[in-house]
Amino acid sequence: MKKPFNxxxxxxTGTLGTQIALLAGNAGYAVTTYDTRKGILGETLARLRSSIEAKGIKPFVPWEQLEKIRSRIHETMNLDEAVQNADLIVESVPEELDIKRAVFKELGEKAPPETILAxxxxxxxxxxxxxxxxxxDKCLNTHFYVILEGMNMADVMGGTQTTPEVLQKGVDWVRSMGCIALTVKKELLGFCFNRVWRAIKREGLWMWGNGYVDFKDVDRAWMTFTKMKMGPFGIMDSVGLDVVRDIETVYYNESEDAKDKPPQALQDKIDRGELGVKSGRGFYSYPNPEFAQPDFLDSTK
Ligand SMILES: NC(=O)c1ccc[n+]([C@@H]2O[C@H](COP(=O)([O-])OP(=O)(O)OC[C@H]3O[C@@H](n4cnc5c(N)ncnc54)[C@H](O)[C@@H]3O)[C@@H](O)[C@H]2O)c1
Incomplete structure (x- = not known):
């Protein structure tokens, strides 16, 4: 597959940025990473490895290979150095508009004029x-899923002035890394598959948050129906419950529909520091979550 960049x-390089950097390195791109926290790339890789192994999932690139790729990645805490040779820069900083705008502004000032920003x-x-x-004209969304857990796909969508060439380069880049590109033809909040996943997440949170069902039953049903190794609540733990709350809040702010509002019970969990896999506890406890135990789908229980 042709590579659109070098x-x-x-x-x-938190949960998602680390996976994108490793995947790009695996596809032969020269990768540089920048984060405001020192040593975070290695730290995140170790965390991802222990949580993904605990779920019994083997990534499509073996761990030993990923460790080798990481050692070839150029990590820096100097932004000028990080962007000076970049053909493409992907930001994966926290889901807060002010932070993202500040990052886009800095990248626009410091990166070479031809560099594409995603x-x-x-x-x-x-x-x-x-x-x-x-x-x-050189900005786009490339929204990756939890790649190392086997969800090797990304939504690709332009902004108001993105050129067709830039959008196509985004699609080619995603494909060159072994991911399925889900092209969104005109701007849509939530992109392509994220919207489908979001509908499931919203219903699950609403039913659990309002006391209708046990979240484990939602996961059991999902795992039986799809044959996946975890259900929506297990996936939300992987994403991070604070990240889930922030994402749901974006939808709620747009729709102002009460059913879109993240339930108070979710906020209570976050206030107690139960953020999911990254804090060792969310809906489940880690590193050995109940849904990964052999009897989770035992029909006699
Ligand atoms: N977690 C998921 O499953 C998931 C899935 C798809 C997309 N995303 C998106 O990816 C983005 C990152 O999410 P995450 O879960 O990886 O978050 P995270 O909190 O794990 O990582 C964010 C990283 O950004 C760093 N950071 C903060 N401010 C910075 C700055 N100004 N410059 C450079 N680095 C900075 C932090 O130190 C941290 O390492 C978000 O936009 C999120 O919506 C997350």
């Missing part, structure tokens, strides 16, 4: 941040 820079935002169209970059 040099890729990832800004923010956001990995789960919920915000790039049109919300393109202006601050000063190069809206």
């Amino acid at each position: 040099n890729v820079t990832v800004i923010g 956001t990995n935002s789960s919920s915000m169209p790039v049109s919300l941040m393109e202006e601050s970059s000063g190069r809206p």
Whole structure:
């Protein structure tokens, strides 16, 4: 598969940025990463490995190979150095518009004029941040899923002025890394599959948050129906419950529909520090969540 770029820079190497950087390295791109926290790439890789292994999932790139790729990635805490040779920069910083706008502004000022800027935002169209970059024609959404858990796909969507060439390069880049590109032809809040996943997530949260069902039954049903190794609540734990709350809030702010509002019970969990896999507890406890135990789908229980 033809590579549309040589040099890729990832800004923010938490849960998703680390996976994008590793995947790009695996596909032969020269990868540079920048994060405001020192040593976070290695830390995140170790965390991902222990949580994904605990779920019994083998990533499509073996762990030993991923460790080798990581050692080839150029990590820096100097933003000028991080962006100076980049053909593409993907930001994967927290899901807060102010932070993303500030990052797009800095990237627009510091990156070479031809560099394409992408956001990995789960919920915000790039049109919300393109202006601050000063190069809206070269901005796009590339929204990756939890790649190392086997969800090798990404939504790709342009902003208000993205050129067809830039959008196509985004699609080619996603495909060159072994991911399915879900092209969104015109701006849509939630992109393609994220909207489908979001409908499931919203219903699950609403039923659990209002006391109708046990979240484990939702997961049991989902796992039986889809043959997946975890259900919506297990997936939300992987995403991070604070990230889920932020994403749901974006939808709620747009619709103002009470059913879209993240339930108070979710906020209570977050206030107790139960953020999911990253804090060791969310809906389930980690590293050995109940849904990964052999008897979770035992019909006699
Ligand atoms: N977690 C998921 O499953 C998931 C899935 C798809 C998309 N996303 C999206 O990816 C983005 C990142 O989410 P995440 O879960 O990886 O978050 P995270 O909290 O795990 O990682 C964010 C990283 O950004 C760094 N950071 C913060 N401010 C920064 C700045 N100004 N410059 C550089 N680095 C900075 C933090 O130190 C941290 O390492 C969000 O937009 C989120 O919506 C997340």
